[in-house]
Amino acid sequence: MAVQRYRDGGGARAVRALAVTGVIAVTAGCFGGDGASGAGDGSGQRSVAAGRPLDLLDRAAGVLVAEGGAETRTSMETAAGGTRVTIRGQGVYDFRAQVGRIKVALPEGAGGVDGHRPITELLTPGALYMKNRGAGVPDGKWVRIDTTALKDGNLVTGGVTDPMAAAELLRGASDVTYAGTTELAGVTVHHYRGVADLGRAARAASPRSRGALGAAAKGFSKDAVPFDAYLDEDGRLRKVRHRFTFSSEGPEVSVVSTLLLYGFGVPVRVELPDEDAIYTGRIRQG
Template identity: 75%
Template sequence: MVVQQHRGGGGALAVCALAVAGVMAVTAGCSDGSGGHVHGERLRAGAPGPGGSGETLRRAADVLVAAGSAEMRTSMETAAGGTRVTIRGQGAYDFRRQLGRVRVVLPKDAAGETGHRPITELLAPGALYMKNRGAGVPEEKWVRVDTTALEDGNLVTGGVTDPMAAAELLRGAGEVTYVGKKELAGVTVHHYQGTADLGGAARAASPESRGALTAAAKGFGTDAVPFDAYLDEEGRLRKVRHRFSFASEGPAVAVVSTLLLYGFGVPVTVRLPDRGDIYTGLIQQGRGGGGSR
């Protein structure tokens, strides 16, 4: 299956340098440089709903907004030079306010050090906040990243794909195949496979997500994003896996982002940092020095 190609150049290097504690920079060879609310519908195997499989997936983000919130687990995998690295996260997300909190765990030694503390990330419309970022940032301070200014719209930069962005990507679903029913963590789900169009998803996205997805649509070399999506009997997205790749210098590096959703309706409290708690100094970009603000 074809994976999404990300253009190389200085912008791509900057994105790699921003990735959580430099993990993507080390593993990918970059160290040098809406819709309204819609209630869920009951799905039937082989007959995913009015409009077919594609329309069912295009409504998935709206169904999550109607559900309100969920707990989440995430993973982001990449491989370079024969080494596979996985960044894992766990947290909760409010789909109505598009706010989330996730604890990101780095693989051992992936950032060039052992025992790195888990990173706390706050997800918000147009912004990513990171604490325990490393790279010269004081432990008590947050780093704020404008996701609308990132070439990937924060689909991979933070090591976690924002859950709302992951669902909104399905608004661009096309060439969808209904694979069938299966069990996922004791829940009956319907498996769909297809390709999402980034540009189409950005145009159909909610105002809060549109800026980041528009940035991603401009920054990636092609709009096609392959995915596997799993919806429960109420039409709620339970699992989605997107396949991206970065093509900078040398062979393209595949990045697979997976999101699991469960515990719908859980209370989610997210308090964004005050201005005085945000670090605005120099951030180290690699092992050899240099940095950015």
């Protein structure tokens, strides 16, 4: 396996290759699709392996937009003060419209949740809608949150990192290691490790993602976000894991957010709630 490191400093890229041996074992969820050669973004790229990692990661969000919809599975593990909590989700997302619907399952013992019912989340540019959000919210009502006003830009608040934001974060990559190929449910993928800069990602993001990522760049205690990204032969992002760090009133909090994408091309329909279905009162905290 060849490991290559790519750095971008002021536009200049130095490449250093190291010959090593080893095997990468990756645990994955259920994926659809195949590993056919050739890029799906019309770039004429013959193979992902032949491309420059920094360029491939920069184009990853655009490739997903060309695909349209996709199914997704998410997980978010939070560690603070020796306590770990994992939140899981599953749903669909439309990368062209940047809207999605994900059902989030909270772990046992999570406070502020009536009967541990799953939370339905509707993701839109600049806003997050949540149903069954927590104690004090009437049944059938939604809570609307302005994601550009959140300190984390909703990268972690909702228990799900918006899929488009997760892809756009890769535009901020400046230090990337190519770690070879592996398989996700029979699909060949190329594994890249790196660090993304939140500020740089926000500046390079599409207009509808820029506000939330800009808020995150100001709110996190560390601008550097380590990641592992897996692209298939068409340059489609199949899996990405980000490691966020931020400070709260207590100890520093570490969050590992993982996004799995499959079933590309699936139709996605998201209906936003009417104004009279949105709860504007106080939400009790657990």
